[in-house]
Amino acid sequence: MTLNPLDNINQLVVEAVADAIVAAGIVSREELPAITLEVPKDKSHGDLATNAAMQLTRIAKKNPRQIAEAILEHLDTGKASIEKAEIAGPGFINFTLNKSYLYPVIGLVQQEGENYGRVSIGQGQKVQMEFVSANPTGSLHLGHARGAAVGDALCNVLDFAGYKVTREYYINDAGNQVVNLCKSIEARYLQELGQDVEMPEDGYHGEDIKGFAKELVAEKGDSLLSLDSEERTVFFRQYGLEKELDKIKRDLNRFRVHFDEWFSETSLYEKGLVEKVLEELKAKGEAYEKDGATWLRTTDYGDDKDRVLVKNDGTYTYLTPDIAYHRNKYERGYDRMINIWGADHHGYIPRMKAAMEALGNDPDKLTVLIAQMVSLFQDGEKVKMSKRTGKAVTMEDLMDEVGVDAIRYFFTMRSMDSHLDFDMDLAVSTSNENPVYYVQYAHARICSVFRQAEEQGIELLPLKDINLGLLTTEHEYDILRKIGEFPHEVTLAAENFAPHRLIRYVYELASLFHSYYREERVITEDAERTQARFALLGAVRTVISNVLRLMGVSAPERM
Incomplete structure (x- = not known):
């Protein structure tokens, strides 16, 4: 990779200053501290500045302006295209450069084209990015859209910086949400067949569930009634998950976000990984029994209280399969794992890091970034409901309304840990x-x-x-x-x-x-x-x- 002209000129100025310091007898080359340069905020102060003279006061036992004067007396300006060097303030040295050093930038851009800007700081390290990971029980919403925009942009940047990036979506396809999805589709199916059944208490009432039921009746009529209860549950579960995941994938594809891996939570149970990690924590003395439940000693690792892994009714908390999933990430050999979680997951970070450390993994390899909430505004007022459906605004609604370019730009425009107000009128304006x-x-x-x-x-x-x-x-x-x-x-x-x-x-x-x-x-x-x-x-x-x-x-x- 060709050295960037700005890096080149910085290097030359640093070398010229270092040579001048040594030539002036201020310190030996071995004693020389690292010389830093910065670009002055005021252009009248030149192109570059250094505080090297102030850094050397303790070693040289002189005031910084005297040191700066000695540096300038011995400075070889020709070596670094320095047109003018002046002392400013308590001992800063400002450099005005011959601007010809900038011209090679154009050649570098032409030479590297779409690769211009690539750097190699990643050195091929393997990075896994897990983001979006919405439950497959409904449409992606604004929070997911922000996570998708920022997560994908960050993956692109890391790739451009020399990392080997894997994008992963964790499918929460085990647990109560999926059970409720299954029961909701079954209830709507039976209603479509004219049966008087109620929706489950925690059911999903979205239009998509009604649509799935209509499609099932059109495709299969009442044939599903002949299945026994267990077979019917398995069918509705699989059908609902496939339909919801297809919709999520369709929305993400339209949003220009593509994942390398789709990791199923259910696979953790099928492979016995949840039970395995639980037994390992017990064997290490990191988990203990109390009040009929199993607890993890997260307080030993800085958490504010210990966390329940298995409730007294024998069911797992959300934390337990998540620990098994993250343990699996470590076992896949990534150098770094990055999660983007929603604003309500902030307190979850220390317990997950604690669990990884308890299992003997380096918690610093896991980075969790929090994407704060998005508020929509239109006509100066906060928007909560979609005009089309009268329901909460989805990622699909927003793409229809303002387009992918505006969403991705605006959602990435602010640091993801800050709240974002999204002005829909501004996003579609041609001004x-x-x-x-x-x-x-x-x-x-x-x-x-x-x-x-x-x-x-x-x-x-x-x-x-x-x-x-x-x-x-x-x-x-x-x-x-x-x-x-x-x-x-x-x-x-x-x-x-x-x-x-x-x-x-x-x-x-x-x-x-x-x-x-x-x-x-x-x-x-x-x-x-x-x-x-x-x-x-x-x-x-x-x-x-x-x-x-x-x-x-x-x-x-x-x-």
């Missing part, structure tokens, strides 16, 4: 206030300029024949620098599990482009400058497209 429109329009606008060039018969030259030294405006330097920052932003987004960083980044890049487009003409009377500007715009287009692809958002060529 600069709509951030997804603003970014997509930047891409489409660049495509339009390229079409204009073709219509005017302008033949775009290969990069080797273009004089990039004609990119001399402050706008152009800002855009080049922003493009060069992309790989670093990918690194930070991956390290911090924060895909929203890239949403902010691409918005800033689009903003720089729109500002540039308002101020400067791309097609000018100066043919050479025109070629340089098209090379710049081509790089912007590639980077915007790459970010949007990572976010699962389209990059339209026309709008």
Whole structure:
């Protein structure tokens, strides 16, 4: 992977400062602390700054400004394209660079294309991401949609950062919810056949259940009545699960989210893994009997109280199969496991980590991210019900109303641990206030300029024949620098599990482009400058497209 010009110039400046410190006799190279650079917030303070002089005061036993002066006396400015170096404040050193160091960014983007921005920090580590994992008893809702958008974007970012990512959906197909689903379909089926039966107390009353019953009557008539009770239960269970899972998969496919693994909770029982993990915890002395129930000693691992594994009626709590599932994840050899859970699962994290540690697994390999709730607003008012069904708004409703691009962009735009207010009117508006429109329009606008060039018969030259030294405006330097920052932003987004960083980044890049487009003409009377500007715009287009692809958002060529 070619060294990014921004990394290259940073490295050269660090080396120049280090050489100057040693040449000035301030400290030996062996004593030299790590030199850090930062980009000043105020552009008038230059391109880069270091606090190296302040770091050295204790070792050199001099005040930082004296140290800074000694550094500047011995600084080889030619080595790092340094045009000007000045002391500021208590001893900062500000560097203004010859902007020519930015030009190779365009060549790097052209060379790497859709792979521009890829980094290798993951080093092929195996990461398992489990997200969405809704009970297969009804439609996906807004919380699932946010988990799906953020989870999939994070998977894309981790892949782009050099990790080997497996996406997994955990199917909660064992337990009371599925029993109630089965009973609900059976009751609706019997009602369709004219029988006077009531829905179960905790039954599911959705329109989809009525639809399943109508389909069954159309396909099978009353033939299911001839099955004995146990056979009929097995049939309705399997039928309901398949129907609900098909719907979930259909919605996720439309939402551009695809899973590598669909892991069934039932398989844990069929393979005896739940009983096995329970016996192991008992054998290790991590589980104990009290009041007719079986408890896990999670307080030994920092939890606020011990947790029940088997209730006094002999049934498992939700925690027990979940422990078996997570134990299975560890056994599959992942270097890291990441879960995205809903806002109501925050308290569940310490007990799961405690259980993993009790089983001898490294709890730090398991990371749980919480996706907070989403509130919908339309016409300035909070929306709770779907106009179409009069029921709670589902992910399907939202896709119908505002489209996949807007949902995925908006749902990933904020850190997932913060509450999100989603303005449906803004999401469908074609104005600069709509951030997804603003970014997509930047891409489409660049495509339009390229079409204009073709219509005017302008033949775009290969990069080797273009004089990039004609990119001399402050706008152009800002855009080049922003493009060069992309790989670093990918690194930070991956390290911090924060895909929203890239949403902010691409918005800033689009903003720089729109500002540039308002101020400067791309097609000018100066043919050479025109070629340089098209090379710049081509790089912007590639980077915007790459970010949007990572976010699962389209990059339209026309709008």
